[in-house]
Amino acid sequence: AVGAGDDAARNLSSCLTSHGVTTFSLPSSPTYAALLNSSIRNLRFALPGVGKPAAVVLPSSKHGLRAAVLCARAAALAVRVRSGGHSYEGLSYTTENRVPFAVIDLAGLSRVRVDGGSATAWAEAGATLGELYHAVGTSSRTLAFPAGSCSTIGLGGIVSGGGFGLLSRKHGLAADNVLDAVLIDPSGNILTRDTMGDDVFWAIRGGGGGSWGVVYAWKLRLVPVPDTITVFTASRTGPVELVAGLVHRWQFVGPNLPDDFYLSVYLPTGGGSSPDSNVSVSFTGQVLGPKRRAMAALRRSFPELGLAASELAETSWLDATAQFAGLATAADLPDRRLGSKQYSKGKSDYVRSPIPLHTMAGIVRYLATGPPEGGCVILDPYGGAMARVGSGATPFPHRAGTLYGVQYQVYWDEDPGEAAPVGWLRSLHAFMAPHVSRAPRGAYVNYLDLDLGVNDWTVAAGGSSEAAVAHARASWGAAYFGDNFDRLVRAKTAVDPGNVFNNAQSIPPLVNV
Ligand code: FDA
Incomplete structure (x- = not known):
């Protein structure tokens, strides 16, 4: 070889x-x-x-x-x-x-051209979120783009898989805000929305990267934001019952707040070998409006959190993106070299009915047994604009009826072999099965998880078979895309029948079989 x-x-x-x-x-x-x-x-x-x-x-x-x-x-x-x-x-x-x-x-290929007049931007797909946010936020304090929080993520991958972030309850996924795209197909044809066909333009906005061709650039709809927004991270530490009570209550609050509100939950793993140990949780908030309004609404809808005015700060959307990306200043947003490199493994789920309080306490206790300082669970609130987009409007199916997304992560710094943290993560995922979406159990394609199943290509152009399609449909295809999977196969067969663009979880074509 x-x-x-x-x-x-x-x-x-x-x-x-x-x-x-x-x-x-x-x-x-x-x-x-x-x-x-x-x-x-x-x-x-x-x-x-x-x-x-x-x-x-x-x-x-x-x-x-x-x-x-x-x-x-x-x-x-x-x-x-x-x-x-x-x-x-x-x-x-x-x-x-x-x-x-x-x-x-x-x-x-990371140029970004913002047109403030039409509130649109053309961005080459190699641009990072930080490069996009910087270009948009420095062109106007009242324009923004809804996508993820880590500044070094590439637009090629995140938009292809959906792209959820702090503005998504107000404005949907990144992929919901794509107006046009330039796609290079396997034969070298340079296609746009008008020439790629409806199925392919639909597929590239949420059907996952690496299956359709190379996206050279996206035309993005920019969204309005107020010139002052409010942000906070409220951390609470206490007995399991207190933390579980807050997270339990959040399930009724986070997905039902007005669209201008984003309130997510971060639960670190570890923290308790004995049943009496304290555990912690933090709530990350962004409110598209002044502190006064944020405080009034959150005190009313979530008094249990006991939010103090001193925990909230007013800022611009651009500075908020830098803060949530963990950067010192907005000037660091375009720096592709920042961000950590670690060994890691992630998994995801969706929750459609609130988890009962006693079960939530069991989950918090389970997390306390996880790797100390080496893992977390993040709950992302849906509802709002996320629920107003139809489940077949894009390949991303987790819309109305989904209360929140769950992300599980373990990470470690040395290479002791992956057995311990990854094994624990898999057992947590198994433990969660009765409490999350079922038939299919959903997952988010941008949080790729090869445990769900893989293609088995042995040649450069993967090939095509009914068995490959059936295997994908029954495993990761159903989890990531639900009922949208078969339309993705049609789009794939139209744009890349030879399966030139393939990977372990790409969409297989169905040709001459
Ligand atoms: P990468 O370059 O690895 O590509 C990912 C996939 O897309 C690959 O299959 C690749 O071949 C394909 N691809 C890349 N560029 C392409 C192009 N131009 N044309 C066609 N296919 C292309 N997600 C989220 O929604 N919200 C969030 O807040 C976060 N936060 C986050 C933080 C951190 C630290 C990580 C590591 C990841 C996230 N994510 C996320 C998940 C993220 O959206 C996902 O990993 C994206 O696929 C990353 O896109 P990149 O271009 O960086 O990846």
């Missing part, structure tokens, strides 16, 4: 050079490791045992990007597209079964 990879890399290299693309790196190059590792966030996939690409290509124009796709195909390499590199399962820079592959990294 190594020899085949070497030949392929030579072919790729001469093809790229003949197309005028010189920014690529082969394993023999001194820049290769730094370029490959530049945006790997999850160190599980930087270990020496993980198969490495035959080349990393860093195009700097749409035409260079197109050439990269065509040259990788001509060299019989599998294509892996990377924007911000935040894939929880490393799917943007690894392959299954050691198939030789090339990474096409869009970090050099």
